[in-house]
Amino acid sequence: MAIVDVQELGRVFTPRRGAGVTALDGVTLSIGEGEVLGLLGPNGAGKTTLSRILTTLLLPTSGTARIGGYDVVRQSKEVRRLIGLVLGGDRGLYGRLTARQNLLYWGALQGLGSRTARQRTEEMLERFGLGARADDRVELFSRGMVQRVHLARALLSRPPLLIMDEPTNGMDPHAGAGFRELVHELKGAGCTIVLTTHDMHEAQDVCTRIALIDHGRILRIGAAGELLARIGAPRTIRAEGVTAEAAARIAELPGTVEVTEQGSLTARLDGAQAQSAALAVLVETRATEIAVAPPGLTELYRTVITDREFAL
Numbered sequence: 060m061a062i063v064d065v066q067e068l069g070r071v072f073t074p075r076r077g078a079g080v081t082a083l084d085g086v087t088l089s090i091g092e093g094e095v096l097g098l099l100g101p102n103g104a105g106k107t108t109l110s111r112i113l114t115t116l117l118l119p120t121s122g123t124a125r126i127g128g129y130d131v132v133r134q135s136k137e138v139r140r141l142i143g144l145v146l147g148g149d150r151g152l153y154g155r156l157t158a159r160q161n162l163l164y165w166g167a168l169q170g171l172g173s174r175t176a177r178q179r180t181e182e183m184l185e186r187f188g189l190g191a192r193a194d195d196r197v198e199l200f201s202r203g204m205v206q207r208v209h210l211a212r213a214l215l216s217r218p219p220l221l222i223m224d225e226p227t228n229g230m231d232p233h234a235g236a237g238f239r240e241l242v243h244e245l246k247g248a249g250c251t252i253v254l255t256t257h258d259m260h261e262a263q264d265v266c267t268r269i270a271l272i273d274h275g276r277i278l279r280i281g282a283a284g285e286l287l288a289r290i291g292a293p294r295t296i297r298a299e300g301v302t303a304e305a306a307a308r309i310a311e312l313p314g315t316v317e318v319t320e321q322g323s324l325t326a327r328l329d330g331a332q333a334q335s336a337a338l339a340v341l342v343e344t345r346a347t348e349i350a351v352a353p354p355g356l357t358e359l360y361r362t363v364i365t366d367r368e369f370a371l
């Protein structure tokens with residue numbers, strides 16, 4: 060059964076003056092129970108807008124979204140009981156309150172009852188390694204610690220659906236790995252997760268499906284393996300000790316998409332023929348550390364999302 064059902068969802072931001080911005084442009088999407096759906100796309104693609112509508116923080120201007128059968132606009136109270144929201148960065152916590160106070164306060168807002176709220180707060184502080192700093196004000200925490208408080212808060216009411224907007228933003232590699240373990244664990248417990256991230260490795264590791272979004276539209280949606288097979292994304296060959304002549308020969312092979320050289324070489328190659336030819340050149344010219352990497356989400360992303368001019 061679908062826990063999230065989105066039909067032709069749209070959101071236009073209309074400023075007082077000037078043209079409106081279409082942040083979401085007719086998104087249709089269904090998410091089954093126990094899925095982990097990754098939302099990937101460039102800055103300004105519409106991912107946060109979609110998350111905010113699903114969590115009832117923002118109204119759509121067209122279309123519908125239902126969570127557990129409840130409409131996010133007309134039945135927002137029921138929807139809020141089903142979701143936990145994890146935001147990136149400093150949004151959404153009370154800096155002047157301690158970690159423990161933030162969790163207790165949130166538990167009260169969720170109507171948990173003081174005994175349950177206290178019990179779960181202690182559980183969460185322990186689980187996220189916040190015990191030693193539980194009575195420090197959150198504004199004194201590092202970004203990674205703030206993220207752990209966010210996660211603890213979202214899980215306090217044990218919601219069946221978690222919406223996470225860049226939850227690992229600012230986490231160190233250890234905390235990031237801990238986060239991925241947590242997602243696997245939650246998935247095992249039947250939790251459904253919508254995860255916005257710019258981290259392709261994280262998405263590939265934890266997501267059961269990926270939605271690539273740009274200009275407010277879903278461009279591709281499916282399991283990473285399926286999407287990769289469909290587009291035939293280029294493979295990457297890396298090598299060390301590559302001569303300038305070898306790099307030039309590889310750059311000229313039909314099927315070479317890109318060659319970068321910085322003492323070592325990285326070539327993106329389309330098709331088996333280009334790959335074999337490049338390997339032959341590398342072996343012949345005695346390159347070392349030759350490695351072929353299968354296409355991953357980075358290649359998918361680069362193929363589907365057209366380059367944008369970098370604009371601030």
Ligand SMILES: Nc1ncnc2c1ncn2[C@@H]1O[C@H](COP(=O)(O)OP(=O)(O)OP(=O)(O)O)[C@@H](O)[C@H]1O
Nearest residue numbers: 072080081082100101102103104105106107108109
């Ligand atoms: N309150 C707002 N008023 C006007 N425009 C907005 C508002 N919120 C978002 N937008 C615009 O809507 C578009 C989509 O923004 P959104 O924040 O959803 O993107 P995103 O995919 O989450 O980007 P990022 O990866 O940078 O977080 C952007 O063009 C953005 O400028």
